[in-house]
Amino acid sequence: MQATIKDIAKATGFSVATVSRVLSNKKGFFSEKTAAKVNQVAKELGYKKNMSATELVTKKSNVIAALINSTKTNFSDSIIKGIQDKADELGKTVIILYAGDRDARAQKKALTTALERSVAGILLLSVDLSPENLTLLKSARTPFYFISITFQDTALPCITSNDHGIGYLATSYLIRQGHRRIGLAGLDFSDSYTGKLRLAGYQAALAENQLSAHSEWVQAGDYSYEAGIAALDAYAQNSELPITAVIAGSDMVGIGILNRASALKIPVPQKLSIVTIDGTDLCRIVQPPLTSVTQDFYKMGYVGLERLLENAAGITYTQSELTERKSVLAVKK
Amino acid sequence: MQATIKDIAKATGFSVATVSRVLSNKKGFFSEKTAAKVNQVAKELGYKKNMSATELVTKKSNVIAALINSTKTNFSDSIIKGIQDKADELGKTVIILYAGDRDARAQKKALTTALERSVAGILLLSVDLSPENLTLLKSARTPFYFISITFQDTALPCITSNDHGIGYLATSYLIRQGHRRIGLAGLDFSDSYTGKLRLAGYQAALAENQLSAHSEWVQAGDYSYEAGIAALDAYAQNSELPITAVIAGSDMVGIGILNRASALKIPVPQKLSIVTIDGTDLCRIVQPPLTSVTQDFYKMGYVGLERLLENAAGITYTQSELTERKSVLAVKK
DNA sequence: GCTCTTTGGGTAAACGTTTACAATAGCTTT
DNA sequence: AAAGCTATTGTAAACGTTTACCCAAAGAGC
Structure with a gap:
């Protein structure tokens, strides 16, 4: 029995519309007094918004799906950190989905999971989609963006190193x-x-x-x-x-x-x-x-999300640099 | 304009109820002929189920949220692999949410994300919840289970090493x-x-x-x-x-x-x-x-999910073993 | 005192599913 | 032939939100 806005409406005497408006902070449609009362009752009742309902009616979501390849996650960490940071700035939330390792079935599952939830966009971290899965992705209306993977098909939007x-x-x-x-x-x-x-x-x-x-x-x-x-x-x-x-x-x-x-x-x-x-x-x-x-994996994630949301096309490159440590010896000529 | 069951209903001449039954495979409620037709049209239209609608009406979901700690993901990988494998067996899908690193705000965000989507359960991989977030989690009706973390409070359900x-x-x-x-x-x-x-x-x-x-x-x-x-x-x-x-x-x-x-x-x-x-x-x-x-991180994930779903209480231990490599020298007495 | 805004709030439809309940047709029983 | 099944399908309500539209009251300007 999760409390719903109806319960709050009943408890406060306001209509569900008003409650909805204060809870989703539609400024200018309610008075301070109303807001205070609604918020208080909401807290008392342990109200939690039902995102399914919200997404159903608004037909939009602020979640970004990041599909990752189950192997080689050692650099995925940095990419995800970048994505996460940008998402925080933007108030988006990101969910991570495992897309197996070159396993078309697992890829498809992750892909449909994302698509069925009508996420705002899909980020694919070094996942090399099978042809049919790529078709599936393209045919959906969900924006997508590849990270840390290069394709022959330069039309695919991606960010990666050169x-x-x-x-x-x-x-x-x-x-x-x-x-x-x-x-x-x-x-x-x-x-x-x-x-x-x-x-x-x-x-x-x-x-x-x-x-x-x-x-x-x-x-x-x-x-x-x-x-x-x-x-x-x-x-x-x-x-x-x-x-x-x-x-x-x-x-x-x-x-x-x-x-x-x-x-x-x-x-x-x-x-x-x-x-x-x-x-x-x-x-x-x-x-x-x-x-x-x-x-620069972090940056790939950070600007990858940016690009995804602005629906950028084509390839973006991040800069790589040489980091000297101790495994190279200069040889005298 | 994603195609909906209504579109399929219109195209096939059946009612939405029948279409829904075929598509969610409610055996015994439709004939083979009907199913074939519906499925074909669904494919033609590129139909994709709207999970928000489904979850809204059924009030259940088969997604499991796994909250992970952003640092120390080097063993999280194995745990997640275990979770993923079990989830595949069970036909569940798992979404991974970053819960920051001892950052109560990030934890709360991840937690509410999971809660608002009314997931079937929440797995927490070595995330040490702040007191108020723990209260939040407990007060929700969503089952949860901790993995790879030990508490003083032995009432908290978890699986970990001894x-x-x-x-x-x-x-x-x-x-x-x-x-x-x-x-x-x-x-x-x-x-x-x-x-x-x-x-x-x-x-x-x-x-x-x-x-x-x-x-x-x-x-x-x-x-x-x-x-x-x-x-x-x-x-x-x-x-x-x-x-x-x-x-x-x-x-x-x-x-x-x-x-x-x-x-x-x-x-x-x-x-x-x-x-x-x-x-x-x-x-x-x-x-x-x-x-x-x-x-045995893999096992923690694998049986952790199992336990979560059977609503197990208390602590379960996984076995640890000593793996000899080359960093220990026996000293002669 | 009259109309015009503005402010705050209510009504009801809509989103895409699932499912209880009904309905029909074609059988089988008795 | 009446009654009872079974198999298949349809009708409509329900899930929890958001929001276009409507309405009333309170000032503001005349």
């Missing part, structure tokens, strides 16, 4: 430190567009310095810790490492490489320098702390 | 490994009951072995990385460490201790053994990997 720039930044930094044989590890070049762009950035930086990558320098992977392990094992097949530095596709890849290197007694950074892509807190807590191309 | 047991387990393990001077670091003994219980378990194990703790052995903190750093600095004030092993209040504390130790050239585990409490993936990725008392 992945070409990331590859370029990491590579040219290592070149400036004197490295010439530079690996690239743990990126996925097949279905993910992100991987291809970073690779292109890497190659561009190399080419600009009259270098070119040997094929064994680039080791594909799935951005995981295990991919890092596998990459280092591939590099370490011969007694001499073919590279002096490696760019890891993610922090976890970087840590995998680091740990495998230490298991194989390859000192980092003396024998192998590492630059990691992402720059989450994980970089700080390993030893040596990993130099990284740090993405 | 914190006394954790302290005892870690300590007695170290004693069995031959340690006699054992520290305890990074726990909060003031407002959090958890810290007190773990301390009691620690003391119990010590006492059982005719040992007792020197006051400088236990260093309070707030479960953070920085608390670990501070604890080690406290231990390392004299040239000789007062302890041979330390129990870290959380993985982050353990890593803080580890890194500070390595900065000070104190080899782990040769000069200092570390047992960490939590046992998340973080333990695996540092060097040496940290031996831990591993809590």
Whole structure:
């Protein structure tokens, strides 16, 4: 028996209309005295607005759904923090929905949950929608915005890092430190567009310095810790490492490489320098702390929500920057 | 203009009642032919149920709200995974709400969001509600259940690890490994009951072995990385460490201790053994990997949801176990 | 004293579902 | 043939809000 505005109306002697007006603060439609009385009775009765009813009649809601990918939530935290902060400023409330991990069924469930509740908008944090789910999303009238994911289809509204720039930044930094044989590890070049762009950035930086990558320098992977392990094992097949530095596709890849290197007694950074892509807190807590191309995840969330609400189209980029820690050694020429 | 059941009714020639029955699959109230037709038209029109309307009339919902604490989400991930899996089995959907970090305002907002949407139940993942928010929660008729948090008030329904047991387990393990001077670091003994219980378990194990703790052995903190750093600095004030092993209040504390130790050239585990409490993936990725008392977070989520729905009262404990990695050295007597 | 605003508040419809209750048709029983 | 089922469908009320529209009283201006 939740108390309703009817109960308040009865108790105060006012009509439901008046009660509704003071409770939703429609200024200028009631007197102070009325408001005071209504509010007091509402409190006494433990009144709580029934959002279903409100949303049913107003046909709008101030909730934003954020769909997240169940894996790799280590940077989602920052994105969500950004979203949350912006939402607070705007008086929106955000609900987070798990969209599984490349699982079309789970994606669909999360998507319909959001759509059925007619949320004001949907944010998708690195969720790579299956084609039919993408169609579903597009056919709904709910605004949506992707965060931290890059598509071939540039028409999809999203905010993300410039992945070409990331590859370029990491590579040219290592070149400036004197490295010439530079690996690239743990990126996925097949279905993910992100991987291809970073690779292109890497190659561009190399080419600009009259270098070119040997094929064994680039080791594909799935951005995981295990991919890092596998990459280092591939590099370490011969007694001499073919590279002096490696760019890891993610922090976890970087840590995998680091740990495998230490298991194989390859000192980092003396024998192998590492630059990691992402720059989450994980970089700080390993030893040596990993130099990284740090993405501005917080900002992605913060301005992502902004963009969603202004119905922006196209791609927005956030700035990445190189954060020097202790995993890169400058080599003397 | 989302299509509604009215539109489908018009298009098919049936009444809204029939359409509703087909769409919500009230078996035995319609013929196959009818169902086929209705479903087809629904699909054509891109019909999506309006949950607000449904919830308004049925006064029930199958969504579970999970409130989480914005910090320390590193183990929340496992808990959420558990919740999610159970929810999938049960056909429930879960929405995650951020409840800030010991911020009564944010807590209240998350709480009212959940309450206003009349969710089927509320799960609170290590959120330490302020007194007034607790009252608010209790006064609502919505079932709730705490996960991974212990209260003095044993009437509060929750599932968590046995914190006394954790302290005892870690300590007695170290004693069995031959340690006699054992520290305890990074726990909060003031407002959090958890810290007190773990301390009691620690003391119990010590006492059982005719040992007792020197006051400088236990260093309070707030479960953070920085608390670990501070604890080690406290231990390392004299040239000789007062302890041979330390129990870290959380993985982050353990890593803080580890890194500070390595900065000070104190080899782990040769000069200092570390047992960490939590046992998340973080333990695996540092060097040496940290031996831990591993809590079963996944299970907390999984059975937490179960318990919530069966309206269980009182405390349920999940089992913790000691996971040996590489941060503890057995000392010869 | 009369009309015109302004202020405060009431009436009732609408939002999209679900479901109790009725109604019909076609059977089966007796 | 009357009565009773069963299967299928329809009618309409209900859920708790919001809000367009209406109304009355109180001043304001003449």
